[in-house]
Amino acid sequence: MAGPRKYLLPEERIPERWYNIQAHMPNPALPPLHPATREPIGPEALEPLFPQALIEQEVTREEWVEIPEAVREIYKLWRPTPLYRARNLEKALDTPAKIFYKYEGVSPAGSHKPNTAVPQAYYNAQAGVKRITTETGAGQWGSALALACKMMGLGCEVYMVRISFDQKPYRKLMMQTWGAEVIPSPSNRTAAGRQILAADPDSPGSLGIAISEAVERAAADEATKYSLGSVLNHVLLHQTVIGQEAVEQMEMAGERPDVVIAPFGGGSNFAGLAFPFLRQNLTQGTDIRCLAMEPASCPKLTRGEFRYDFGDTIGMTPLLPMYTLGHNFVPAKIHAGGLRYHGAGVLVSQLLKDKLIDAEAVDQLETFQAGVLFAQTEGIIPAPEANHAVAGAVKQARQAREEGRARTILFNLCGHGHFDMAAYEAYFGGRLERHELTEAEIARSLAGLDAPKV
């Protein structure tokens, strides 16, 4: 026997509480600013969009937030997720490193996103909300929210960027199977959509437009709220079930990671795995490196600026203190659609500023090379987003080999690639491009910002 490959927990071990990093941050995050007055604003500014319970989670400094029983019941449909030792990958890399990965692709939606979609739907239902709106690009977040709304008996209205709606019919069908209404954006349902369509009836849409439509619908109707799949503090909080399970599973394996790696889009998947390990650093004096892997084409953590900026591209949201490439940044059309956001969540940004976490950028060509090696050794075909973490782990394992020393690596395989095979087609067809930004491009994107630097 080569030894165990999987570390499974029984469903009684689904965490009973979410871990809140705000309890242990040496420097708390700066407050958001009003988009017009630029004065600090409180959480009540979020009330038109979110139910009270989620707003409280946004600002609480309590270390633990109890997970409602009804949420844990739905988590049981796929949680706890397995932790794997990637023995075949280790062998292929001929490395002294031990490589572990946490696999979130076992959720019905195929990614980590339902970890927050389910509690968001739950708290909305508790508050008497009847319908949730959101936007989706590639469809991963929309799928998760559609599933969650169906489980909690809520309506779900997903504004899907029209070009994705047309080009990715399978994701759309997945949402429809779970009962969601999927609307190609721009649409005639909103003033924002009608305005765009009047100017260009064939508009392919954009995530920015879809956000505007979803937010407009939520703000206009008492019984309708809006939901976000990353960036916000409560979203990161919900994802910590990943890392809490992983801490326990690494103990089962008798190992402690030297480095914990996750893909980075807005921060929720990274925070989900890393924060419970970061807790050990902050409270028990361990020295576990927490490494966010971002695309070279959207390098806000490694090459962006830490300053106040809008969360959306239109400039409607509060100003948030974060690493950003500027809200006007137009990302290259890489296949990891979930990692193309211009900014980073506030909590993760402050932690990076304080050097408590690390970040690296990687080109998409390298991520697919790593992803195919992973598929050919471990079997699972990763999502393009997840390939960023695989690439990080492969790089660490090769370093360990060159240095001839042991290293224990843990990464987040945040989803499978079953709905992203067109990206693999581009890879095998030699059509994947490199997308490294020039200094001039970054400077140009940051140039227009006038909100305070921090």
Add this chain to the structure above:
Amino acid sequence: MAGPRKYLLPEERIPERWYNIQAHMPNPALPPLHPATREPIGPEALEPLFPQALIEQEVTREEWVEIPEAVREIYKLWRPTPLYRARNLEKALDTPAKIFYKYEGVSPAGSHKPNTAVPQAYYNAQAGVKRITTETGAGQWGSALALACKMMGLGCEVYMVRISFDQKPYRKLMMQTWGAEVIPSPSNRTAAGRQILAADPDSPGSLGIAISEAVERAAADEATKYSLGSVLNHVLLHQTVIGQEAVEQMEMAGERPDVVIAPFGGGSNFAGLAFPFLRQNLTQGTDIRCLAMEPASCPKLTRGEFRYDFGDTIGMTPLLPMYTLGHNFVPAKIHAGGLRYHGAGVLVSQLLKDKLIDAEAVDQLETFQAGVLFAQTEGIIPAPEANHAVAGAVKQARQAREEGRARTILFNLCGHGHFDMAAYEAYFGGRLERHELTEAEIARSLAGLDAPKV
């Protein structure tokens, strides 16, 4: 707490042996006949196509066959698979029945097929074979074999029906990601393919043509063998890991099934779940009903004839004693591509003849209604094939409700539908047709047969 939803086994509990129903069948299966002489033939007739170890498994009467350690190592990538209690579905049906399902969609290929693909690749590699050929229609079997060959270091050549090759690029890409060569069939690589192309350069292909191409390639080269994903005894044998785990997991749940349900194509997925329970009937006197669910459009078990017939549509294989609609049967283009085979495996046919198992036919419209209900309650979107088992379970649960009595139901959710969302599109678009055969159609399909009845 509503109580447990999942029953998980640690990987040490992956079965160490496959269960061979031939040890306990009251009437052994009749021998195959030579296609020309119609005399009984021995297993040596299979030598050009299969390695010796698999041929021995085809005919052995030993109760248990040891699973090689190298195969169990690869099984660990996804096995043991979870057993679920479908509590949300029970609630939606308001039934006193308890519904359990075994979920095989957690394999990297998304179905139960790798359970046999991996040992087949292993025994071929042990015998010095360098490359395996096979055919695939929708792509589920081709994906499983591609994965298995990569894990065992073998080349893999998949002849994919051209119309599927063109219409299902994602399955093709999955096979390519695992390193397989996928060839649209008919192709110029074989005499069979060239002959078809000469007559019709735009031929859409068929499973029959693809089989001919794959077999021709294997027969022509010492280092190349052929592989089948269902029907044969050794394939059914390998799948019994499913039922062995399920027996143990039902014991964990403190339940014994009254009825065990699985979709039926050639028999491997049904046998995989049912045979270990049938073993209890045959050796311990239990009375567990084993129920095969077949499509109403391809009802060989419920409306076919038990007689000798060819395994392929061309008439090259030995004649096998089985329930069949006739090897010239042309199935309707239902979405459950894996359930369109004209015949049934020899072992399953004999067991049905001896009334040791049961069968029911169900129309595809009803299967999708059940599948969508399942997705909206339990989360997982089933493959169209798996929907047949869901429909069987739903029917049993409704009966239990009408009769007002408890019943424990176990079914095989043999795969997920991530690569079959076009079928759901047809369902939601109201384009799924009923395909019940008339008596005249069945009589016509059976009329041409001249091999012995049994």
